[in-house]
Amino acid sequence: MFTIRAQRIFDGHDLLESRAVVVDGGRVAAILPDAPGASLDLGDATLLPGLIDTHVHLAFDASPDPIGHLGQDGLYDRMRTAAAQHLAAGVTTVRDLGDKDYLALKLAQDLPEGPEILSAGAPITTPGGHCWFLGGEARGEKEVREAVRERAARGAHAIKVMVTGGEMTPGSRSHLLQYSPAELRAAAEEAHLHDLPITGHAHAAEGIAAALDAGFDSIEHVSFFSEHGVSHDLELIERLADSGVFASLTVGVLPGFTPPPAIANRVAGLAEGMRLLRAAGVRLVGGSDAGIGPPKPHGILPQGGEMLVDFAGCTPAEVLRSFTSLAARACRVEDRKGRIAPGFDADLLAVAGDPTRDIRLLQRPAAVFRRGVRTS
Template sequence: MELLISAGQVLPGPAGRRVLDGAVLVRDSAIVAVGDRAEVGRLAGADAERRDFPDATLLPGLIDCHVHLAFDASPDPVAAVQGHDEATLFEEMAARARRLLDTGVTTVRDLGDRDGLAVRLRESIAEGRLPGPRVLAATAPLTVPDGHCWFFGGVVDGKDAIRTMVRRNAAAGADVIKVMATGGGLTKGGAAIWESQFSAEELRCVVAEAHDVGLPVASHAHGSEGIAASVAAGVDTIEHCTWMAEGGFDVREDVVAEIAARGIHVCPGASPNWRGFAERFGQERAMEIFGRVRWMAEQGVRLIAGTDAGVPRAVFDNLTGSLEFFDFLGFELDRILELATVDAATGIGLGDSTGRLAEGYRADLLVVEGDPLTELDALREPVLVLAAGRPHVPGS
């Protein structure tokens, strides 16, 4: 199948590149050409399907680097997970994946589910049996007994158990290994959100074993000790990175410098409900956390976009709301788009296949009315989405 899509402007990525009156030619699942409408049009075959959006913007499909498809974004998503059988939970996860696709998200990284359901969903989408974005699955996150998200089935105790669980996840089809370096707010009775769950030596064991089987490591780390240990262990991404400590915050500038020097990507996991977070935790505390994200970027830390979709109030159809968090912090709009396209793809290991519109890249793209370089709100109403070359009309 050949599809020629033209638009008033094309934003191939990275920031600064723009083609007025441009087009993209897609053949099957890949991009064949990008550029001037007339030039690209001449490459299309006589039987190519042609779609023209003269007042719209064509850009790479969006990437959400941190979701939990097993959670339902309700006030108690843990109860919802524990209360469903596999068939019901899989059906709900598939519906959430479709909702993500409706909003222009063509790749997601699922950082924790149960029973390998995200892997099953990944395969169903890849085979064209269900609509949805490409899914990178972590399967069961590694945690300690009674630790954060123990209910997903990734409990380990000691290095031998760590090695076994990493190998088990890899055999189950994991694309990434997730480790809960610190506690989290969802799990009652476990470690405090700032408190470390693994020693530095145990985290090194996680990374060594994961890298040995060719998988990257994403470290959930709110606490400063857990962040520092994750960096020393050589993880590939740090999730949240809020620098919490008992009774306050403990930002370690030397560790921030190391994150930047090592090229470790940080996903703040800004919920679409970030304004509500500020109301619940207080403006002063919230602004201390928010401002630190901007400061880390100024220190050279590579940020990527993620919503933590599925946790309370973090819905699956509002990545734009999370991107508005960076607008609030003063990031330029073209830079914000990079966080959810070019940079996100690089951060999750897909920089050579998606995140930009280029010859040979996977045909992940979306068309939106208006200009997201002027107003991010333009991203809220996609009129056409392609994931691996498959056209999807939102809401259809």
Template sequence: MNSLAIHAGSMFDGFSLSGPATVHVSGGRIVRVDRTGALPDDGSEVIDLGRSACLLPGLIDTHVHLAFDAGPDPVTSLAAASDSDLLAHMRAAARSALLAGITTVRDLGDRGYLSLALVEEMAKHPEQGPEILPAGPPLTTPGGHCHFLGGEVEGAAALRAAVREHHSRGCAVIKIMASGGHMTPDSVPAHASQYGLEDLRVVVDEAHRLGLPVAAHAHGVQAIRDAVEAGVDSLEHVSFLTGDGIASVPDLIDTIVRKGTFVSLTLGLDPSEAVLPPKGMDANTMAAHANAILDTYSNLHKHGANVVIGSDAGIGPFKPHNVLPHGVADLARLGVAPLDALISMTSLAARLCRVEGRKGRITAGADADLLVVNGDVEHDPAAVLDVQAVFRAGIRVC
């Protein structure tokens, strides 16, 4: 079995930054971390990436859609694609994420459980893409948000059965559309609830009984409140929408923090692409909404919420599948230190995704999923974009 020693001038291990380090890899795992930075003389292959290089755990995107093509109309594109064509696109999307240093993704909505086919492929060839933690088709009401993915279900018995089916197929997480959304024509608006508290409790109870976490798509205030009360593991988007705009709800933020519910903030934008307003919303209203949401995100962080970053990659040209690293700069604009942002994308995200210890950290026994960047990750949010190397299961992919 070939051994590899990767050396860099600094290392962020998922929790803190330190000086020169050498990470020893064998069989796809990290076997030893030498914080003296000494180079081995035991015959291991040595990759010395230089004094300006920083070693990081591979990044974790807690919310992607590999089935969406990041084009101007991803819903229409998806509907027109055959399963084989869609799977080919998903492979390319996964590869794009990997080359940016994103070595683990939670796919929170595909069509026909296609992401599970990729999971099988990449178990044999991990160098082809990130580890995928699939949700399969998200649970939604008939005609509800993203119903075209095939997860329409209503009623307690049917919801329990749907959770059991997702579990039996091998899904790693249950996704439920607690509120409406912006991408589905003729469905309920984003601020309106799709499922009430009792339905959410049914899903959470059944998922937790089977050992699966629950991610709730929740834009509306009532949907957020019900999802937290039901005990979901993560809130996706957390926009605090009402029919009149973005609400300030301090007591709900306090409840989120007190219960320890993760908030998966929708951040990370390609700065070269314009963000167009949703249908029916003008640019000024969208800008006001965006600023209000960012204020809410800032308050969640300031109050001590468990903040991770879910890019929602795939939903438009401004959300390519390699966009997550831009989230460091987005958080910096909210007053979050770059290292805290990296914690959100590594060790904390691993805890949410239930891969803690194996992903999101550099330590003996963890998977050898590594990102190497050039620059000062402690002070420069853009440093994470300057990729020098990516390793997936100990295999160098770029």
């Protein structure tokens, strides 16, 4: 048992007047008003729950050719390194939505010192569809249900379906649906039969609506891509807010990144979409999509906080909730993650200063704890 003291504690919801956390057996045992004789005094710092990235790809190496490198030797070791990069950045839980050969599930069991890994296995996609090369092709209600059952049997923590096409797969189009309403309903029904949350990759409004109608629990990207731009659907945004579905927004890029023309032309529309979603009260969480290219190295989620402030108009406190307690709910680990409270895992991040005033402080972790063990 030991005690960590900091000037401030953000518990996943709000700043507390308390200044000390007691850790015992890898869990939070108590929160104290103060502890002048604490085992570890972090000084003028804020202690908060470890961050949760709701969308990563540990199998992608953030190189210019992440797809081509999948077939190279050493993939598992590269995934281990990627996981360590997340933890070093203060991201103590990641949801892997692009696994290959169930390696992320294996890593979750083999890497107790790393971040907690929640894996969906290979995303379910149409033959030749977005990310088909990860091995999740299925067509028709029967095959889709079988794909969900296979992942459940292998111990997956969630189900992911490529509702629309995507940008990184040749021949796939982000603004087009890949699955019928019946196939999407079959996927959601089967996931819920196995008590698994289901999330859908959806860029176009038609895809977002299809995932919502099918009963998906969260939707990735929610970018409202049209064929050549961005087209927001205000009625659909209100429906998302009323439904309580989580919108896992794609946030976090390296500073100075120049997007390709197809994305650069959409940046203003993407920012406006985030603003509209936040204004409507949609439940927003942050998924970095880490690994898909050089602008998105593993561990980039903290930079995404600045994007939510600048684009969506979120307050820093709202961002902290999105990256901790709300993300834990989206990943269905809210009974042990995303908060500093007695009984919760002692996955903790400390940053110098007050991130409820300056969200950029997330980018400079002062200390990281995983199950009570200091890792950096």
